[in-house]
Amino acid sequence: MANIKDTLGNLLSIDGAKAAAIVDSESGMVLGKEGTGLDLDVAGAGNTEVVRAKLKTMKSLGLKDSIDDILITLSSQYHVIRPLAERPSIFLYLVLDKAKSNLALARIKAKECDEQLAL
Template sequence: MPTIPESLDSLLTLDGAMVAAVVDSGSGMILGDAGRGIDIEVAAAGNTEVVRAKLSTMKALGLDDAIDDILITLSSQYHVIRPLAAHPETFLYLVLDSKKANLALARIKAKEVGLNLSL
């Protein structure tokens, strides 16, 4: 099984990939990161709140379901948040340049990495 650095490096091979990270949603701590272009510490903490808010809303609605991924589209970037299948309290975070990236391929790659990542 690929390690965190190997997994993040594979995400950065995607066209338009800027930054990739593995984040613990319980603490907001980064378990690994690669790339550049944003302040990953701030992004990890902020997106931890996004994941917590969505989980809280799902619970309030009585939804017995899991998050596949969360997609945030900005005018120049895509942000993909994908909880790991084996460790749903941990998520992949991927930032892409929207002018260069293929969002569908990025989501497929994030799913593949998330299924195979060894913590």
């Protein structure tokens, strides 16, 4: 099992990773953060709204499912939001340089980090 610091280190070891955070979507508070390039406190709070909006939409549609991850593609970056399987109110947030990363491998590594994180 990995703690928050270990998990953030594992996420940042992904090719092209620029920043990572673990966020509580009930409060919008960042529980841990590493990396550079953007204000992870602002990003955590903003992406909390993304997660909440998706969950609200799923409920409105009557979908009885869970979010594996949410991908936001910018012109130069990928932003991956992955709610934890065991605690969906907590999510991993990963920022990748689009030119230096392999999105498929990053999603696999994020899933592994999810499975290993002990809160």
